[in-house]
Amino acid sequence: MRFNHFSAQPSTNGTTAGEVNSALLKQDLYEAVNGKWAETATIPGDHASTGGFMDLVDGIEKTLMRDFADLLAGKLEPANPEMAEFKKLYAMTSDAQKRETTGTAPLKPWLAKIEALQNWADLSDHLAEWYQKGLPTPVTMSVEPDMKDTSRYALFVDAPDLFLPDKTYYEPDNAAAKQLLPIFTQTATKLLELNGYSAEKAATIVEQAKAFDAQIAPHVKSSEEAADYVKMYNPRALSDVDAQVSQLDLTAAFTQVLHDTPTEVILPQPAFFDATNDILTPANFENLKSWMLVGTVFDATGVLTEEYRQVGGTYSRALSGKKEARSPEKAAFYLATGNFSQVVGDYYGRKYFGETAKADVRNMVLKMTHVYQQRLKTNDWLSAATREKAIVKLQKLTIKVGYPDQIDPLYSQFHVDTTESLFDNIQHFGELALADEFGHWGHPVDRDRWEMSANTVNAYYSPTNNEIVFPAAILQKPFYSLDQSSSANYGGIGAVIAHEISHAFDNNGAQFDEFGNLNNWWTKADLSHFQDLAQAMIKEFDGIEFAGQKVNGKLTVSENIADGGGLSCALEAAKSADDVDLRAFFINWANVWRMKATTEYMQLLLSIDVHAPAKLRANVQVKNLDDFFTTFDVQPGDAMYLAPADRVKIW
Structure with missing residues (x-):
């Protein structure tokens, strides 16, 4: 089943008000906020991008590699049996000499x-x-x-x-x-x-x-x-x-x-x-x-010798434009954590997020769902019958924040055999995971499972579960911080939350009911009008030139609908706060999309990614909001201006 991921491009070092090029705000919001950063930003050799979600990924990588070095050295005790097995695997992935001796x-x-x-x-x-x-x-x-x-x-x-x-x-x-x-x-x-x-x-x-x-x-x-x-x-x-x-x-x-x-x-x-x-x-x-x-x-690329890993990654590096492979140390880290993803996520969530933050963000999600419900109630193009069904779906939405209450039982089956090769252990874990999947047959669907670990910098909506999930890793600055104004937080995490809610009502999600079943709950007239609005969103993005190619409006329509709904809903929430600052709201929205990437990677994403390029997500959606024009006094003739009749407003 497909999940609607946010695939955010956040930056850990946000642009301050003083760094914004105010003269550019009317011409290119993204460049006004991120241009100065882009002039000096460099893409690491083992990366396809920087500045985007990679900043947060790199920060988490550094933190966990430090912690797990202590784990291997005996300075940190495993918190549970699953973590003890992870330690054994990490020791194996890090044992380069044994891997060379074993060969292929x-x-x-x-x-x-x-x-x-x-x-x-x-x-x-x-x-x-x-x-x-x-x-x-x-x-x-x-x-x-x-x-x-x-x-x-x-x-x-x-x-x-x-x-x-x-x-x-x-x-x-x-x-x-x-x-x-x-x-x-x-x-x-x-x-x-x-x-x-x-x-x-x-x-x-x-x-x-x-x-x-x-x-x-x-x-x-x-x-x-x-x-x-x-x-x-x-x-x-x-x-x-x-x-x-x-x-x-x-x-x-x-x-x-x-x-x-x-x-x-x-x-x-x-x-x-x-x-x-x-x-x-x-x-x-x-x-x-x-x-x-x-x-x-x-x-077998990652589980044999160093030469095999370097050779095996040549094609994928060509796809993404990466100049070099990860270091052996990083490769060992990712191989081990990838196989024990939910175990690592449990460790990260409990140590670096915790129950207090979990409850705080959950309350924010509930507040955003309330704002969304009010917007549905006052929607001027849905009939009463469809509006009522939409509100029921929203009220049935399951919310998951931070990390699961328990580690998936699958990982209790993962036992490392140090007498076997790394390859054989990884193969065994893969077979256990497949047996677990096939073993679901004939049993009720487990709706408690998470499809992302807590240390994943992303969020998602599952149409078949009618749930929104926010792993701990995305719940940090610049998305969310007590150091930021409420308006900046709404331009960050508020838009993320509402983006995932909006997926319940995008061109795909809208065809599933409150139980996650494929079921048309729309009146014929409302569905026809919604499809016209979706077509307008397709048209708004389709054919925009980027990285030597053009955006595919049909490929990206569901994410663009979610971005539009998320941003407009977060804007309304920001305006309800006593300390409203719409300039900070829009600047942080542009800031979280900061990204510098290789040409190869950008062109690859244009071909296969359901998300529009980060810069366009920042620039195009704000043009659909009347408040953007009044906040920055954008007038006809300015590059960021869009005539009212052309502004796409769905949710």
Whole structure:
């Protein structure tokens, strides 16, 4: 299930009033607030961006690396059994000498399993094992809440991922693909050679893998198509899908994995399954095996030797424009914390956020929901029937702040075996996580689970849970601080909170009811008007030139609707305070979007990210608010001016 992330670009060192270029405010709000900073900001070699959320990420990284160095040294005692196991894993990820001695040997048995496959029937016989062990497969499975009945789980059966970031990269005239594909080829070839393949054999495998990947591409969704995620709900009888995929016995594999036989599955990308008998052919089996080999060697990038890690990251660095890999120390940190994410989040939340702050921010969220409810009550374009349903949905909204009350029980199963290799331990944890996911089948949906750890700098709305979640890491300056005015806080955390609330009523979220079920609760006339307003938001962003490309209004519409609703709601809250300062409100709004990034990264995001570029999120949305024009005396002829008739106002 997709979640609507905030994907903020905050800065820990906010712009003060004295640093704002007041002469620029009417021409470019973002540059007026952030231009001076951008002149001297440098992007670290192992980063694709700086200034944005990376400032907070880097701060948390520094704090936790310091703390966990004490943990390894015995100066800090593990707070619980899960933390004790994390300590053991962190010691393993940090043991470079042992990893060098072990080499690539742990991966070779897995490559041999793929090499040993003789034909499609052979793969079909092993398909359940492939799912349970997380090996690449031409048809994927996942157990997630049923979008039309979120009290129960459904089986989602999907296409695999592509080598390039998006299907649009496979178009003949795509310039980025012409640069990236040779780097992908070189990276994959070198990884195979590090596993003992000859240069000639490695080259053949990579060419066959690319041929199979290219056959998949025309039949999967682009990022723009996938952004309309209601269209991922395509129920089909399993018997019909199995008949389409004639080379594989999907029913037998799913039954073995789930210990039950589903009668129905959900196909997020039905067009792929319409084409499977043209792709999964006997003549194509060697190409499939090579595709699986390439996927497997890439998956092992972070868990073998330092050379393997450096080589394996070459392609991803080309995608993002990073100049260098993370240091071995940082790589060890992220590998360990990534596998124990909720355990680390529990530590971070309890030590650096705490129950007092948790209660304080929760009260702020409740206040913002109250403001949102009042705005719904006075909405001038919704009918009474739809307005009542919208208010019911808002009142049923679940709020999660800071960190979960308990660590996910999954992590109590994670036991590090120091006699085994790092690779084998990580593989085992992956299998436990998959078993946990597949084990949900047949049980009620667990609505207490968090999809982000507390040390994650982000926030999200889940349409199937009808919940908003604010991890502890985002609840700090410049979003929220007692040192800031209430107006600045509303321009930061207030807008974030209302942004996530607004996702309940964006073009996707609005199609789910108060229980998180896909269910149309709108009158026909109201829905038609809302779709017109959404189209206006698409038009407002579509085609804006940025980083040598253009913004895709359809791809970014849901996040833009949430930004617009969030900002207008936060503005109303700020105006209700006794110490209202709208200049501080708008300046902090621009400040939290501070970002300097590589051209490659910006262009990648324009192709695949549902969020508009940070600068445009800062500049475009304020033009829809009348108070922005009066606050800075913006007049016709100023670059930041937008005629009243063109201002998009939805929530």
